[in-house]
Amino acid sequence: MSGDWNGRVLERKALAPFTWFRVGGAARRLATPFDEAALAALLSEADGPVLPIGVGSNLLVRDGGIDGTVIRLGRGFNGIAIEGTRLRAGSAALDAKVAVAAADAGIAGLEFLRGVPGTIGGAVRMNAGCYGTETKDRLIEARVALRSGEIVSLSNADLGFAYRHCALPDDATVIEATFEGTPDDPAAIHARMDVLMAGREASQPIREKTGGSTFRNPPGESAWKLIDAAGGRGLIVGGAQMSEKHCNFMVNRGNATAADLETLGETIRARVADTSGHDLHWEIRRVGDP
Ligand SMILES: Cc1cc2nc3c(=O)[nH]c(=O)nc-3n(C[C@H](O)[C@H](O)[C@H](O)COP(=O)(O)OP(=O)(O)OC[C@H]3O[C@@H](n4cnc5c(N)ncnc54)[C@H](O)[C@@H]3O)c2cc1C
Known part of the structure; x- marks a missing residue:
């Protein structure tokens, strides 16, 4: 090869x-x-x-x-094409770039992607979302390479979206996704994104070595509130810490190992189970061998 x-x-x-x-x-x-x-x-x-x-x-x-x-995926998979209120993006395109391209073209509805620091492939796989909109709300279809090398087009329904989840096998590679928005004034869309970004800067450790939300929100609950109530804010294991700024975010303080981060997460899960009876589920994807 x-x-x-x-x-x-x-x-x-x-x-x-x-x-x-x-x-x-x-x-x-x-x-x-x-x-x-x-x-x-x-x-x-x-x-x-x-x-x-x-x-x-x-x-x-x-x-x-x-x-x-x-x-x-990188070069060759990061194109963005616009046709009317539809936007087609390669899976290596950064979500923020896609959001800005949509806004520039007067397509509303993809503002939520502005603050998600991943790629379109990751957004489809994770059904990324924030501020009340998820990837599944705007996605029309995706092209996907299966483990065999076969390339298929899958509709929104085929992708089996749920909260921070889609039904693709872990070894399927998203190549491209098509989204649909609604027409709006580009300046108004940009202004909404500026508000979202200011809120994010104030509430999340976005300049640290982090992985976003550690745990999914249990139905009707906020993971961060359960963690806070369990005394998890700021908790340290080795080089890993639950962020003081947003206690559902773990941060690498500089010298963390993956084991430190995973042990910290499991310690938080145990504490939350003890204090509230809730079984937190990891949102961060943990991969590889210990
Ligand atoms: C500061 C910060 C803030 C965040 N805020 C949010 C938020 O508001 N909302 C939210 O939903 N998430 C948020 N996240 C989490 C993260 O940005 C999203 O889950 C994002 O969609 C992950 O994309 P990625 O490209 O980084 O994927 P990775 O982290 O590289 O991978 C995540 C998963 O997606 C799979 N994957 C990645 N690319 C592909 C592909 N091309 N084909 C198939 N599978 C693929 C991987 O196998 C893995 O299972 C945040 C993260 C950080 C660090």
Whole structure:
């Protein structure tokens, strides 16, 4: 798998620099296909498990790394095209760029993506959302490469969206997504996004090594309120800490291991279960070997 295809494969490549937490071990192989044909060839030829990743803003790679092929899409997968009130984006396009492109084109409805620091692939996989809108509310269809290398178009319904979840298998790679918005004045859309961003800056540790919300909100509850009530705000395990600013966010204080972060999360889960009876579920995707 080198030389005769349009892409790059690196062996035993450290993944920490590709995640927001900056922790974790190496991938057996890190593959960067440059176009769709190369992705399909890679998938049909690769042995063992594969895992697509975006920019690692919701990802905790364990310290033992990933014994498989990690796929990171980049060049060739980050285009954005607009037709009327529809926007088609490659899965490596950053959510914020997509939101700004939509606003510039006078397409309302994708403002929520402005503050999500991931890619479109990650947004589809996680059904990313905030401020009352989720990816599933705007997505029409997605093109997806299956583990076999076959490329299929899937409708919103096919994707089986639920809260921070879609029904795709973990080894399916989102290639592209099409969204539909409504017409509006670009200046008004930008103004709404500015308000959202100011709120986010004030309430989340967005300049730290973090992974976004650690736990999903239980139905009708806020994970952060349960964590706060359990005394979890600011709790430290090794180099990991529950953020003082937003106590459902973990932060790497500089020297955390993935084990520190995972132990911190499990300690919080146990404390919340003791104090409130709620069983918190991880929103952060934990991958790889301990
Ligand atoms: C400061 C901060 C704020 C955040 N705020 C929000 C928020 O408001 N709302 C919200 O929903 N999330 C939020 N997040 C979490 C995160 O940004 C989202 O979940 C985002 O969608 C993840 O995208 P990513 O590209 O970083 O994916 P990664 O973290 O790299 O991966 C996440 C999951 O998506 C899968 N994946 C990634 N790319 C693909 C692809 N092309 N095909 C198939 N699967 C893929 C991975 O396998 C993994 O399971 C925040 C994170 C941070 C750090």
